[in-house]
């Protein structure tokens with residue numbers, strides 16, 4: 001699958017959009033197609049045009065929004081005249097209808113990436129109400145080089161997808177850190193504890209992806225009867241401690257996505 005043709009403008013190019021752009025370029029996107037527009041004139045990757053104001057008398061084929069959801073009301077009026085073929089948004093929460101009402105475009109595509117897209121192992125969930133194959137193909141062509149790229153057919157589920165996969169790397173990073181700190185608590189050096197925690201999560205994740213059984217079953221395979229893993233799992237499982245913690249975590253994140261969507265609607 002080849003990248004879409006035509007100019008691609010990124011309005012906002014921080015942690016997330018920057019990671020996507022770097023991956024696209026490493027996978028063969030022509031940097032001459034890309035213009036990055038930020039307030040500070042971010043140092044863009046080589047060959048990419050970096051501006052602090054919109055180019056005059058030019059129109060992008062794809063206009064990607066990479067700023068904060070809270071900035072939509074301020075920035076959208078400056079983009080309303082562009083009329084791109086595809087408006088691509090990575091803004092958490094903000095709905096297709098809100099985007100379309102602020103910025104006229106041929107079609108609106110919502111993308112929800114996560115940070116591991118930087119190494120092509122991310123998740124980029126996709127939503128559009130467009131049935132145009134050209135639009136859907138273009139979205140896939142951009143999302144696939146980033147990792148898993150599932151379509152979410154019900155936009156109502158997008159906030160939950162965002163909570164799990166968009167925010168998810170932060171929760172996993174916290175877990176790795178907590179695992180390492182617990183190791184330090186048992187007397188390991190911080191360096192060794194972090195090395196062990198990272199390699200363990202890396203190996204367990206890779207193994208779980210290719211495994212013949214779901215993660216819940218794999219956990220039991222580590223736990224020899226009467227052994228030490230069971231003692232540890234008993235702590236995580238007591239009154240569903242970990243499950244409840246994760247449920248509360250995702251619920252809070254999903255709620256915040258809804259709040260940002262509501263604020264953008266006003």
Ligand SMILES: NC(=O)C1=CN([C@@H]2O[C@H](COP(=O)(O)OP(=O)(O)OC[C@H]3O[C@@H](n4cnc5c(N)ncnc54)[C@H](OP(=O)(O)O)[C@@H]3O)[C@@H](O)[C@H]2O)C=CC1
Pocket residue numbers: 011012013014015016017037038039040041042066067068069071075090091092112113114115166167
């Ligand atoms: N971080 C993540 O893991 C994920 C983030 N997202 C979404 O990505 C979006 C960006 O988040 P993130 O990358 O973390 O945020 P950052 O703060 O890292 O990036 C924000 C970008 O917006 C730019 N910006 C701010 N104001 C303007 C303006 N007026 N005109 C043009 N550009 C502007 C900033 O540059 P400057 O200040 O120089 O203008 C910067 O490049 C959010 O909508 C978020 O919901 C989605 C999934 C995951």
Ligand SMILES: O=C(O)[C@@H]1CCC=N1
Pocket residue numbers: 092162166167
């Ligand atoms: O924290 C945020 O709002 C964004 C959405 C998903 C990840 N980061």
